[in-house]
Amino acid sequence: MEQILKATQLSKYFYQKKALDKVDLSIEKGKIYGILGPNGGGKSTFLKIAAGLLKPSQGEITIDNEKPGTYTKSIVSYLPEINYLYKWMKIKDAVNFFKDLYADFNAEKARESLKFMELEEEEKVTTLSKGMMGRLKLTLALSRKSKVYLLDEPLNGIDPISREKIITSILDSYSEEASILISSHLIYYIEKLLDYVFFLSEGRIILSGDAEELRNKRGMSIDKLFQEVF
């Protein structure tokens, strides 16, 4: 299988604190991965490095054989946890903003997805509920035709209806040509989506494996396994 993302002994320190400690991780084409762990375990830091927003302190990461930079940003779609949209924007402005920013952004797909997500283009982003904002951010991230999707906590603080819609859109966006890496501590809701999981704690990968094999070997759900490990 073709590897699209590869981290080797990747470390990140913030002053004395080790956010990532010699992480080895690789991702193949056409699979959905979960990077799971408690808050502060290093999930977001890993995604930010892969997205090219943070520099590693040590070790290396490559995406499509290149270090994070202009090229990798053109093939990686990153959904950050924070709100990054300007306050003055309406939903349609956010769509246009993405269209201007990314050559691979499919505005047609975005409009269809907005309908599915029950979002009105004329609505201002400041008036959106947390669930609606989550749906909008996901629509924007998944409307790019990327090789790698990095989704940081797409379900955090999201109501059940939005959750369902978000899961459906992730599945809808799945392609054999792309890989999806989802970080989450809400494992129960996403474990059925995952091919492979990495458990990250205190900056280290303490367990990883094929989701179905782990269920088979351990006789428990990934969620339960997670609770056991932590």
Next chain:
Amino acid sequence: MMEFNNSIPIYLQIIDSIKQDIVVGKLKAGQKMPSVRELAETLKVNPNTMQRAYQELDREKITFTKRGMGTYLTEEEKTISSLKEEISQKIILDFVEGMNKLGFSNKEMINTLKEYL
């Protein structure tokens, strides 16, 4: 909507549920199955998991794939009737194992079952 028990591999549960649907006639012999993608979205599971379930069903000759046309259920009556056998055997096995754990002898088991029926 299918409810999964996440402590058992999901592809096995999908296979079991499809077999069950065949036995009770919810799925008809020879009928076309939904595509991997469609079913993955309906069941909200990973498409590779779905693919694995279909591959296994193909291997067991419960389904067959027509190139470029999709997946179809077998028309073999024999396969379908043996499925019924297979599922009932499994239920019996689960029952007997469970009763054994509770300390029932075979005779007691039969008596309890008779009483219940």
